[in-house]
Amino acid sequence: MTNASLRNQLIAAFVGLAVVPLLLAGVLLGWHIYSVHLSDAYARQKMLAQNVAEQVTNFLGRFELALEEASTLSNFVALDTIEQRRVMERLLAKQPPFREVWLWDDAGRERIHLSKYRLPHAAGYRDVTIENLFHETLKSGHSQFGPIYYDPTNSEPMLDMAMPLKDQRSGKTVGVLGAQLRVKAIWSLVSSVKTEKGELVYILDTKQRIIAHRNPSVVLREIRASLRPDQRQVGLDGEEVFVATHPVQLGQQTYTVVVERAVSVTRIPALTGVKIVGIVMVLALGVALAIFYAAMRRIVAPIREIASTARAIRDGNLERQVAVSRKDEIGDLASSFNSMTVKLRSTLLDLESEIQERKQKEFELHKINKAYIALSMSNRAVILARDEMELFREICRIVIEECGYRLSWIGLAENDEEKTVRPVAQAGFEDGYLETLHLTWADTERGRGPTGTAIRERRAIINQDIHNNPAFAPWREQALKRGYASSAAFPLITGDQVWGALMVYSAAPSAFIEEEVRLLFELANNIAFGVAALHAEKERRHAAEVLRQERDFIGAVLNTAGTIIVVMNRHGHIVRFNRTAELLTGYRFDEVADQPFWENFLLPEEKAAVKGVFDNLAQGQMVARHENYWQMRDGSRRLFDWSNAVLRDKAGSINYIVSIGVDITERKRAEDALRELNASLEQRVREQTEENLLKERLLLQQSRHAAMGEMVSMIAHQWRQPLNSLAILLANIRDAFEFGELDKHGMNDFHDFGNRLIQRMSKTIDDFRNFFQPKLPDEFDVAREIRDTASLVEPSLRNNNIALEIQCEEGVQALGSANELGQVVLNLIVNAKEACLERKVAVPRVTIKLLRQDGTASITVEDNAGGISPEIAERVFDPYFTTKSMGTGIGLYMSRIIIERHMGGNISFTNTGSGACFTLNFPLVPPPESKK
Template identity: 30%
Template sequence: MNQLPLVASHIDWRTVFDAMKDPAMILDLEYRIVVANASMEQMAGLAQEQLVGRHCYEVFYGVNEPPEGCPYSLLIRSHTDLPVSLVMECQDKMFSVAVTALHDSEGRGIGTLNVAKEITEQKMVEAILRRSLRVQRMVTHCNQALVRIEDENELLATICQIMVDQGGYRLAWIGYGLDDENSTVLPKASAGYEEGYIDTLKLTWADTERGRGPTGSAIRTGRPVICRDIGLDPNFSIWRAEAQQRDFSASIALPLPLRSGRGALNLYAAESSAFDEQEVHLLKQLADDLAYGISVIRNQESYRHTVRALRDSEKKYRSLIANAYDAIILVDAESGFVLEANAAAERLLGRSQAEIVGMHRNEFCPGVDSELCQKILTCQPQGLHNLPEDMYVVRGEGRLIPVQVSASVVTVGSKKVIQGIFRDIGQKKQAEERLSRAQKMESLGALAGGIAHDFNNILSPILGYAELCLSMVDPSDKLHAFMGEILAATHRAKDLVRQIQTFSRKGEQESHPLLIQTIVKEALKFLRSSLPATIELHVDLDVAGGYVLCDPAQIHQMIMALCTNAYQAMLAKGGDLTVILRRVMVGGEHQVVPGLSPGSYLCLTVQDTGIGIAGHDISRIFEPYFSTKGPGEGTGMGLAVVDGIVRQCGGVVEVESQLGQGTTFRVYLPEIVDKVVPTEEDAVIGLSTGNQHILLVDDEPVVVTTMERMLTTLGYQVTSASDGLAALDIFQSQPDVFALVLTDQTMPRMSGIDLARGVLSLRPGLPVIILSGYEYLNSEDELATSGIKAFLRKPVGLAELARTLTRILTGD
């Protein structure tokens, strides 16, 4: 028999209502509780009588009006009888609330049936699943970024942005621990709701108060640090206020195990439930992957930097080689063949780079240096540098060039290469030779100056007495002619001494009108004695030649240089040396000489029948230090000096030469037309005289005697002294007696300059004349400063002495 009707008759709706495991209650239209089942009483923690009549939102939410999302309100606003279901949070639990409308017998709404099913655990599982999926999705995007991005800063910024966008974190940032004295944590990238938060951190990874937070501890210990409740964690107290202002509830700091350096990945979440075990596990893997990715990027960047540096280094090396002043030649260590050469090597060897590359080292090393070249340009221990060696290399045209070579071994691939650096030391050797010659010349100059001084003292009485005798003898007397010859010879000796002094002093030359025939004759006399018997000298001098404005010592030097070159060109086979002097006209209807203006010139021709000069050398023979002779056979300065002297005189030099037939030099010097030059004999006539008292000072007795005779002949009174101190004593005893002091410069105990200073201190303005056998080296400014009025070179002639004294004493 069916028992269901019987059971149904004994069960009412309240029994069923209370038997429901899910909390349920009936509300009237005013949200008041009409009835609640036992489960609802248990959930609310109140008895039936405490619930009935109270508003549901007052009981469960403690508010005075329905909360946002109230299902009853939704049902009323929907204007439908269909049930409404909604998830709500109440008393820290999650519920799925189903609301069904209740009607009376007439169909009018009288309230609602509200059934709540707790789904807290389900929601938690769903939330965990969603968070896990979110983190996994985030990790996937981060891994894609790790594969794709090659720049470290871009990678860090992208990872932070992905963690915020895909991971749902409120803030993500990455910091590196520095090795400075404060162990500073330097933020490198961030994304999310930061709003200046990172600037307030001022973190360190040292074991200090600011280093014991999550970031500093993670970097220092190498372990993740989780702060599940920022509001309560004591290690977060320094930064708590700033964090809570930005709704940060939990954080995690994950160490980045970098191969070089240290760092941390920092995440902040709004939920305190964040960072469960599974999430932390995924984040740790991500941090490890990020650290590895950073290391890979750094390695790649280091590699790219190394490659760039190598390329730059190679470019710089090639640029340095290409632009190096020294010749650089790379030689295969085993075969000895040239692999590479720079532009300087082309200039040094006189060959193109194409010619040099492929040459054997012995091809540019002369036989005399072949062993040394092989020693330098052969394989040696790696990195060993040869000490510089001096040797010669052969240019393309066969000329030897002195070089200094140093070499080192370098490895190119598997091949050992010798890098030879060749420095042209031709100029250095020339400089050394010039210095050696200059030192020799200086020594010879000092010797020549001393000899000239002594010789001038010897000439002084000869010249003085000859002029005195000439003035006393009747011109018709034979003795007058004899004395004239003595006087002429003395002047030639005087000019010779001046040449020696010019050689020794290296000073300015004095040009004056001169008949060069005499100098040519004297030079050829000197040269004739040195010519071998195989060379015949022919001389043709125009005695009617005019005057030339020049320095006699320079003209003598020029003639000697041209004639020496000529006879040296004929030493091997002998020949004829011809010297011709002619007056010629240039310009107009006469011959044209390049570089000369129309006018009258003296042409000196020096011709030889020697070996001649090659055509390609003709244009260089006047260059300083250029020589076609072998080492030790010439300085290369002779013709350069000749060219300089001729140019100084306003002339030019022409040269013609043919190999095997000889060479001709023509020197054109401008003639001084209508220039009257008085002879010494004429100058003696009509001498200026005086009667003043002169203090004469010289340490050579013969010079004192001669000068006394000359001065008294001119009418002057003379008091003489043998040195400066004696003269100063005489002057101090009677300073107003003397009208002029005539003193030698080089004397024992006191020089002429010092004597001048002494007498001028006693009597300012007194005229003082310096007389010396040396070529005076003091400047005109120094002479003027010392009060010196004039300087006379020994031996001084009577006429020159008379003119100088008259000029100084009378002011004419």
């Protein structure tokens, strides 16, 4: 476009837009300006009415907000009646327009009623208006306003408002909080409205009554206004006025703001405006013609330059500047245009950098989140795994599917001559890669890669660039063929032994960030822990099988022995009768069980003598051997040579007498045959004793494995809360990122908090691992061992709302294995916990006390679960006796073995008034003076 064409367009525009309109305006604008001015005046009235309506709505909304704040900020619903009354008193005092406040429950009963000027309604009082307002509020679930009414005492207009109270948990409406508001408070609002001459503002209710007016007497006289929909009508003073209205909706009530302005006053500025417009039109036309040609020359060129620069910027040339240096508006426009271009260029560069940085942080956070998910799923895999291979395959699958890596595999470090690393499980894209590795963990060329170094140096090895890392040279070609760009190796460590490694490969270089590496190392530790747990479970099952075989073996020995074996209680009643006794006597065990042995078997002439021997045995006077006849079921007699032994309880009292009878009826054996028989019998007793000792060792091992199972369950309980906290932490990080609130400081806080949770979970593992480390017998602090053991189960007790009370006398030293004593205390605490849970005790409690009594330490573990029934109490220390569906029946039996045989003490049981109490007594370490 040329200067001439632009100039011609400006001239044409001037003629068409200035000269012709001004001439036409000279004819038409007189009437038009008059009409427009009147319309503008009426529009101002409408706007004034709307503003007043909004002010009234906001004014009343403040009181609605005051009710809402009183009910929410103080958690009003959850307070008791006294606290609710205090909140309402503060509300009444803080809001002068409030005359009364009241509280109704959802059944329509008035709970609280407070008033500034008169006593509250008597109990049972129901005002019809308030009751209707209550039902409307309860039904709608929203705040409601009642109709205007006048106080009969002073004719002052009043207004009721109510708000529903909702339970924050269920969302259910549980009551209504209301207030009586003095409409007089709106009068000052109406009076403060700035009006022009001839204007009047007032408010009507639904009955056309004036409830707010600059003159209060108009309101008090309850004057009604009859409004018509016309703009011009007769006003309150009888003069013709323009009337503008605007509705105010409060709940179900509609009020009307009215603005009147006298017609005579409104016409004055309209007529004046017509005159002024005529004069201005004439002057404007002359001035426009004068300055048009002067301005046109200064406009065309700069505009063309600005337009050209704009097109260049549109095409992407942000270096282009407008070459205009004039000091006027066009110059300012050009300068602003140039500044805008510079800022736009700088902003685009900053945005590109920020977007790139944000994408990188988002990528890292996404990887960490996936690593946390993989770590959590690995915990579940450890719990559910049935064997090592299943665990290895599941962990590799989790790493691939949850973390998005290309390959994951697990290798075992062999202790052969070449120190081979043998892959045993993998997931992802492998394509024969593992067959090409030929790895070793020896300090050789093929052992200095990530896998061998991680096993040898017991640390994570991160290879961020396979293509350029010289240590990866032996495997680089095969790795790059399969799309591996970076890798990480994590050693698998159990105790002091490194037995394998977890390898992870990524398709991207520099794929492993610091936090993700730490989480993957934790995942590798989970694998090691899971394998250790599987080994422990395997050993426990083996021990259980050995114990079962031992039990079957002992039963078979008793039933196949060639001698009569009879076990009697201290009253002479038969409690055990072996198979040989049944065959020789002709009596079945169920026929003679719980009967005195002399009733069926002794000859009348020998009964007194044999009973005398039995009485001596029952009183602790050992009778090595004696002979007497027994009478068989068929009436025959057989002579038996009896050997006797007694079984005592922990208090030393005799409970049972064991008699072994050899049939010597046919003939007396020769003396040498008798010696041989005695020697053989002695050898068998010795072998039986050794077998019993082996059995006790196996039972102790099984008891330790059972305790280990309890520990695994407790670990799961202690980890649940940190894991939930970690899930919440991740959600907070995501929310903060999505809302743009995630800065470096916030990220550090999230990171520190997550680290503390993970360190807390790691400390849990260390505490339980230290508990099971074997320790040689030595002096130890009994009180410390009790507290250390209790600390392991205290989270589980707290999780089940069971109180644990420990009262320990300090300075109590004992000789033995601290871990074995801890195992006994742990078993008693777990039994007490399970009893409280099984019997659903309202306020469960476990109490542990340690006292020093005459050179003896006494530990009591007492619960309030109701005690143990007498029929069960007699057998609580028997091996394999249990009342639990999943119990082994060896916990209390091994506790007795540990206390009696390993610590030289005894264990006893009593029922207290509220529960069961187990007491451990064992010798103390003598003071230094006694040792000397």
